[in-house]
Each structure stands twice: as structure tokens, then as C-alpha cells.
Amino acid sequence: MNPIPEQKIHDTLANANLQLAIYDATARLMHKRRTALDNPLAADFEAWREQANRIKRHTIENLDHYLEQLEQNLVHNGGKVIWARDATEAADFILKLAKDNNALRLVKSKSMTTEEIDLNERLEHHRLDVVETDLGEYILQLAHQRPYHIVAPALHMTRYQVADIFTERLGVAREVVIEKQTMIARAKLREKFLTADIGITGANFLIADSGAVVVVENEGNARLSSSAPRIQIAVAGLEKLIPRAQDLAIFLKILGRSATGQPLTVYTSFLAGPRRAGEIDGPEQFYLVLVDNGRTRVLADRDKRQALYCIRCGACLNHCPVYRKIGGHNYPWVYSGPIGAILSPLFHGVTEDPWLPSASSLCGACGEVCPVKIEIPKILLELRNDVVKAKQREGSGKLERWAFRIWAFFMRHPKLYEMAGMAAPAILPEASGGAWIQSVALPLRIGPLARWLSQRDLPPPAARSFRQQWRERRRQA
């Protein structure tokens, strides 16, 4: 059971530049989404959400059927499906494939699933040259950092920081103009694309009835990664399925708008197998690595399996007032924000980071914007209950458990409740004129009271409670 990373959170909050970067970047993304939804073209957005939710629910409830259908169709297209139970199995397959084909360089487009299974580290460990080709991911790879955000991985970095990283890692002259930085990355990456043996992409959707992988992006790097190298690998979580090609329209409409406010991303690539006879381009070999890595565990949880509907748009992060303060690196796993706060415990169990489902004010903004209508606040509450039960089994968290037992006892006994209420004014002396309390005597400076006062003033206890005043009012009447 890991404790709350209080020091790390404190450092994030104390970093004024970082706070500004997170707040502004998420505000921009929120504004773009709002603008896209206010457009008459998106007048049916609520209906799209409802339909997307229904399609995802149907797919997840019948995942076994659609997975088999996907494999059949993908094999029919000339590809191969590799079923990876966990990160090791996924990485081992890619390592063996690279070895068998004398491949030394791999280019990658953005993929949270490969982040999830630490693919880069595993491949680099075997001296393979793995290159991230999404600009944000490229910057992070150079800086040896994890993505800060599902959609905008380098959201927390300023162009000045990027200038430093480029100078230090690429040996180029310092450049702070964003367009010119992009050109530096483009020149470096173009050479990598042309000399890579293997291209790795993620997948936004897997279409069962077509055996196709769909990748959406804005930079063209996923299209290059999937077409230039002779071997193509798509790595995808097995929840990425949708049943039919015709279902895709609705998901493309909600994904772009929710993520970046775009009606459609710049590129939408359909990868359906290797080059066929008579075609002039495309890879010679095509593989889809389907990653479980805990997904079947989530699938077994009837109440919370809806977490698997997630299409990784990042809208819940942008709208989360907690993410907007603590950023992406204080969450324990690659998935941050509200969706991370439910995916991490669902994949790894609630005991690893029992604080995580509690790191939310339960404001509900995440559930309100989720394009596939995952009930994130409800799942957070259920996970908190799971944490309480797990702690009880392990015999930990005694103080909080007893506090709530005693609290409940008082709340069931109105006389005790009233007496406890009358004790408060005796302990906390009322300041003159009903002013709010800034600090309390040293012996009281503990626990929740101290933590409240660390940030805010405390209301003075009412001299007479509502019920006391009510009785008096009734007597006088």
C-alpha cells in the first residue's frame, strides 16, 4: 500500500510555471471542445454519446465473439494476430520478430498501450534503436520522461524547455520558435523513417468485421510509421474493438471533438494487412499484438467493466480540477486524471495505491464530458468502498474505520449528536464578532483540523445550533 505522494504533489503545486502551463493547456483544450460542440454540426452530440456508449457496451459484453471475428478477418487480409497475456509476452514477440528479421531500428507512433507495457525500455534493453515519432513523444523520449497527458504528452513543457532538450540531446543550436523546433524534429525523424525496419503503431479502433486497425493522428507520423518500414506491428489493448466499419463514424465524430475540438483528426489511417499483389506500397508483414495485461480482470467486474469503453480522448483530464492542479506525473501509472484513477486500481487491484480513488473532489466533471459516458464518479465511489473492504481484510486503516463507526453511532443517536455539537463551542472559543478562526491551540493542531487550517480559516462554532434556535422560535410562537 503506497502512501499519498504528498511531497511530489507539493512540489507540483509550488512550481508556478508548471501550474500555469497545465492550467492554460487544459483551458485551451476545454475551450476547443466547447467550441466544437457549439457548432451546429455537433447538434446531435448527446445522441452520439448515447449511441457510442451502447455500441461499446454491446462490444464489451460480447468481446469473445468479436475478438474471434477480428482475428479471422485480419488473417484473411494476410496479417497475424499475437495474443499477449502481459507486457513480457508482447515485448518478447517483438524482440523475436526483430531478431528473426535482422531489424535494428523501429519507428513508433504514439500509443498509450506501448507506454503501459514499457515497450521502449524493453526493446532498448536489447540494444534496439526505438524512435518515438509523435513530436510530443519524441521530446519526452529525449528527456526520458513519461507522457503527462493521454493526448498531449508534453503538455507540461514550455518551448524554452524543449529548446534546452533539443540542444542538449540533439546537439543543435538553441531554437525557441516552435515552428523551427518542429522542423528540427522533422529533419531528424525523416531519416529514421526511411531507415527503419519495423514500424509500430497503436490502435484507436479495431474493426471486427473488416479485420482492420484504425489509427487517428494529426502529424502524419503514424501513417509514415505504418507504410515506410517493411514490417508493420500494431499494438492494441483488446478492448479497442468495435463490431462494424459503419460503427466507426460515430466514434470518429466524438473522439476528435472531445480530445482537441477537431471535427475529424487530420489523418485517419485504415491498416488492414500487408501489401497485396499488385500494390505498390505497404509493409511486407503485418502483425496485430493484442494485449490483455489486466483487461480480462476488469472484464470480470460486472459493475466496473464500463471502464473498458474508454477511447483515450483525454477530455476527463482536461476538465478535472484535480488533474489541473497535480498534473500527470503524480498519478502512479501511465494513465492519469480521472480515467487513470479508475484504470490503475482496476488493472492492478485497489491495494497498490489505495489513495488514488480518493484523489477526487467528486465534482463529476469527468463523467459529464466522457464521450462514451463512463460513469467515472460512480466507479470512484465503488473503488473507495473496495479500498475500505480491502483495508479491513488486511487489518489496516483502523483509525479511520473506528472514527466512522463512532461517527455513525452518534448520528444514529440524536441526543448524543446534539451533545457532541454543544461541546464544540467549548473547545473552540468563539472569536470576537464571529470572525473565522485562523489557528487553534497547539494540542488541537492535529489531524483533519490541522489540515483544514493549513489552507483555510475555520468557521466559528455556532453558539446555538439550528435545533436550539428552532426550539426557542417555537416557544416564542
Next chain:
Amino acid sequence: MPKRVSLFVTCVVDQLFPRAGMAMADVLERLGYQLDFPEAQTCCGQPAFNSGFWDQAREVAAHFLDVFEDAECIVVPSGSCTAMITHHFAGIMEADPALLARARRIESRVYEFSRFLTEVAGVEDVGARFPHTVTYHDSCHALRELKIKSGPRQLLSAVSGLTLKEMDAAEECCGFGGTFSVKFDEVSGAMARTKIESIHRTGAEYVVSIDSSCLMQLQGALSRAGSPVRALHLSEVLASR
């Protein structure tokens, strides 16, 4: 239309902000309602529910049902406590069909105060006078669970002398979140400070809400920042003359 209304003032109002409760009673009495305050009432159980202690929440929720079972109409000066009763009681009572049935029966008779005024009593102008500039804070559970957004604003707009100025972050959480406010005190405090920056940008003298827990968080942060802005419950504004 009910003539008789039972008040569930919530533990926060009872113990910390009785003025908000008395003001609610004043407004309702002026509208001609007979008020009943069942003395055995305590809390809705939300603190335990939000902290994952569902057994304890269920005990306290069952106590609420015992107290209010026969009430014709229950009015609550809190969106969050109302939502606990109408949206979450059922979830923690699933394993107990008898209790669940009792919770289901009470749901439709529980009203958040502003909703009672606009949708049951059918009033917008309660005859209040409050010659000040105010801004309205959407409390999260009222806004997103109960879908209360325009009602309180209509009530405020009808107050004589009152100028309502919208803040840019009206729908953003104040950072309270129950035990979140002390488990993640620094994050909670940072959220409150962001919110009060938005309040200050309006130039309002008062920030008004329908949840005393948000108001406790906001007034606590305003007071700590030395701000002259005051946090008030909607009922206190509507009771002013």
C-alpha cells in the same frame, strides 16, 4: 401543492451555519408553509458514503428514513445532501430489499430548497431585497447530479436591488469534496484559491451558493486571503428585506 413541509436542515447547517437554516425557514413561512422540524434528524450519511464506508453510511441513511418516512414533502438547504438521498441511497441499499423499497419511496418527496421554490411553490420573486452585487457558485452535486442551474439564478435575479454577475469559472469545483478537503489539503486549497480568483474578477461583494459545505470552503479561503468578499447561502439572500 403541499401545505406542510418538513425541514431536513443537514448536520452542517445545524451545527455550523444555523443562520442559513433559519433563513430558509423564514422564506418558507412567508410563502405560507407550515414547517415541521423532526428533532431526531442528524445527517444523510454522505461523509461515510464518500469515504467508502458504506456500512456506516447505510446505518445513518436508515436513520434518516426512520425520521422522515411519513413526511409529505422534505426540503433541504443543500444540493449535495439532497443528491445523497435521491441518487445514492438506493445504491448502498441494494442488498437489503426492504430498506431499498423505503429509500425508493422517499426519493420523489425530497427537494433541494431552490428547486422547491421554483418547481413546487412556483415562485421566483420571494419579495426579498438585497442591494448588493453577487456572483453565484454552481455547487457540483446540484449542477451535475440534480441538474440545477437556472433556478437559483432566477431567484437571485428577482431580488430587489441585487445585481448578479456571472464568474468565468462558475461551474468549476470549489475544492471541498468532503474528506478530500483534508486528505488532499494542499490540492483542495489550491482549487479554492483558483475559484476565489474567479470570484474576485467579477467584483462581486458576495458569493452565493445552495450548499453550505462549498460556502465553508470558499469563506474559509476568502477569509484566509483577507478578502472582503463574503460567502452566503441563497436562503440568507432570499430572507433579506
